[in-house]
Amino acid sequence: MEAPSVVRRQLPPGRTNIRRFIALFSICVAVALTLTAATWTGKLPVQLALTGPQFKISADRLEGRGFVQFVNAGQGGQATPAIMSGIDTAKITNLCQSTLINTPTGPVTLRVTAGQKAPVTVSKLVLNLAELSGDVSFSDLELGLDASTVDEAPGLKGEQGSYAHQAKRVTVTNLRTTSRITTAGAFRLGGMKMRVLPGRQECF
Amino acid sequence: MGWRHFAEWRRSRPLWASMIALAAAAVLALLPLTHARSLSLQGAAGTYALLCASVLAAAAVGLVLWPEGVRTLGLVCVIAGLVSYPAANLGGFLVGMGLALVAGCLAFAWEPVRSP
Numbered sequence: 165m166e167a168p169s170v171v172r173r174q175l176p177p178g179r180t181n182i183r184r185f186i187a188l189f190s191i192c193v194a195v196a197l198t199l200t201a202a203t204w205t206g207k208l209p210v211q212l213a214l215t216g217p218q219f220k221i222s223a224d225r226l227e228g229r230g231f232v233q234f235v236n237a238g239q240g241g242q243a244t245p246a247i248m249s250g251i252d253t254a255k256i257t258n259l260c261q262s263t264l265i266n267t268p269t270g271p272v273t274l275r276v277t278a279g280q281k282a283p284v285t286v287s288k289l290v291l292n293l294a295e296l297s298g299d300v301s302f303s304d305l306e307l308g309l310d311a312s313t314v315d316e317a318p319g320l321k322g323e324q325g326s327y328a329h330q331a332k333r334v335t336v337t338n339l340r341t342t343s344r345i346t347t348a349g350a351f352r353l354g355g356m357k358m359r360v361l362p363g364r365q366e367c368f
Numbered sequence: 369m370g371w372r373h374f375a376e377w378r379r380s381r382p383l384w385a386s387m388i389a390l391a392a393a394a395v396l397a398l399l400p401l402t403h404a405r406s407l408s409l410q411g412a413a414g415t416y417a418l419l420c421a422s423v424l425a426a427a428a429v430g431l432v433l434w435p436e437g438v439r440t441l442g443l444v445c446v447i448a449g450l451v452s453y454p455a456a457n458l459g460g461f462l463v464g465m466g467l468a469l470v471a472g473c474l475a476f477a478w479e480p481v482r483s484p
Contacts, residue, residue, distance in 0.1 A: 177376070181478070189473040192446055211416050
């Protein structure tokens with residue numbers, strides 16, 4: 165019985181040419197190393213978008229320009245309303261991000277740290293959080309706005325009818341977040357270190 | 369349609385490269401997709417990750433269906449893997465990028481066995 169599909173076309177058998185594999189792979193490794201070096205020196209911004217309870221972020225200090233916050237109720241049938249925070253640009257000192265991975269041999273922690281010497285800069289930071297703790301201070305705070313009218317962080321708006329507030333500047337010290345839903349933004353991770361640690365060794 | 373046919377079929381295509389490319393796509397998509405309902409709020413960062421993942425998944429399918437194009441598709445995988453580093457959570461924390469690069473290089477190095 166011959167199936168007529170393209171999948172069953174007769175083709176000669178093939179194999180991997182190891183020399184060609186090694187040639188291209190070494191070029192790839194060289195480019196990958198260049199990319200990591202560019203991140204380490206803070207030249208290359210990297211896009212981070214993480215969701216899930218296994219991600220935690222902490223920082224000693226966050227200084228942001230252009231802060232908006234609004235209630236994001238009922239988005240896509242969400243059971244509990246979440247609080248959306250957006251920051252246009254931010255400088256973060258001593259950033260730590262950890263991911264807990266459950267493996268068959270027990271938990272493993274992937275930890276990325278940056279910004280010890282010079283602060284990490286982030287643009288278009290979006291936090292859709294269940295939990296955020298830290299000492300927060302604002303300047304030029306406007307309360308009681310409609311979420312569709314906020315303009316401090318261009319591109320970040322809520323739905324009409326939801327409560328919102330915004331500020332020109334925000335400072336958070338001892339920031340700790342569990343990003344139950346979303347964290348995203350373009351990060352310049354100067355002095356980045358990425359480590360895989362055995363067991364539960366999260367940022368906090 | 370028996371086992372022999374399958375073995376013959378799979379020997380004529382870079383099946384491993386395709387599987388690894390698919391795994392890379394899964395790793396890249398998993399981080400921003402776990403809670404897909406908030407996707408619209410993730411902005412550019414989530415979109416780039418999914419874009420890289422879709423390109424890799426498409427290439428993985430292509431490697432099986434279009435064996436003549438393995439070199440091109442291999443390069444596509446390599447480029448998607450390298451782009452995923454700045455665009456998609458450091459290339460799925462290097463794991464997704466590594467898989468994509470291995471898959472791409474395997475596909476690129478695929479060649480028909482010359483008959484003696």
